[in-house]
Amino acid sequence: MPKVVFTLDLTADQIDRVRAVAKDWEVIHGKDKSHFGEHLKDAEVIAGWNRSVEDAFRADPSFRVKWVHNWGAGVDKLPLAEFKARGVTLTNSSGVHAYPISETILAMMLGLTRKLHTYVRNQQQHVWHHANLSAEMHGKTVGILGVGAIGLETARLCKAFGMKVLGVRRSAAPSDFADEMYDLEQFELHVLPQSDYVVNTLPHTKETQHLMGAQQFSEMKSSAFYINIGRGATTVESALVEALKTGQIAGAGLDVFETEPLSSDSPLWDMDNVIITPHTSGSTVHYNDRALDIFLTDLADFVSGRDVSLNKVNLDLEY
Secondary structure (H helix, E strand, O other): OOOEOOOOOOOOOHHHHHHHHOOEEEEEEEEOHHHHHHHHHHEEEOOOOOHHHHHHHHHOOOOOEEEOOOOOOOOOOOOOOHHHHHOOEEEEEOOOOOHHHHHHHHHHHHHOOOOOOHHHHHHHHOOOOOOOOOOOOOOOEEEEEEHHHHHHHHHHHHHHHEEEEEEEEOOOOOOOOOOEEOOOOHHHOOOOOOOOEEEEOOOOOOOOOOOOOOHHOOOOOOEEEEEEEOHHHOOHHHHHHHHHHHHHOEEEOOOOOOOOOOOOOOOHOOOOEEEEEOOOOOOOOOOOHHHHHHHHHHHHHHHHHOOOOEEEEOOOOOO
């Protein structure tokens, strides 16, 4: 009997949904290694990747796994070269985050613009102060680095504020809700100088490693805000700190960092023009059901002997 292993706890309803697609398959699930450890070697499909799975995979070249589904979207920490060498197909849950992360992005944009973070600090100290509030978000320009599912939903929401949307993606292909589209070689010239908000939703790849550094921050408006909910390694953190300290940019909303958890001695914690969230922008009660929807679409292909068709990761491009 073929076997699929989930490294997370499934509800009875979710198990029924899996078995409806893979009728003759054994379904193993559980967050603790004691539930799935002994089954990894014989699994054809593994849904969910963690350190214990990777250790077992690296230690045993006889693993039967043919397809790995990453329960998250980012794959930069997975052993992509080993997957390629051993013929393992990789998919991810890209698309599951569009609603919660776009909401976090808009919350950060609005919070920084309307100084809600400043007022929260004032409230904690019982201080009644105007804080020189004057900015609006309506009619401004937003540059979105990475127009995938998250960037697209963010662009749609920004249009409700009458904003001009400049999009960036590898192909520079036209996109719904984007007024102009550029590639990674064009964004410094055409996107950064125009944008009142620069929103980074990019994955971490060889191409995006430290894409935003001192030079790029110097090209932004001094009144602009930087929002990063993609990956910390796309940004030179020390350059960002310097840009914030010197007023090169007005502020930042940050959910991801070069090293996580963010060190308690990082200067970012104490900056009045920074909003920090602990890599939680994708958190939602609906996460597992949405990720399972994506997985089951591919599982239907896999059990029928077809190549998986949804969210297949290019192991060379790393996304």
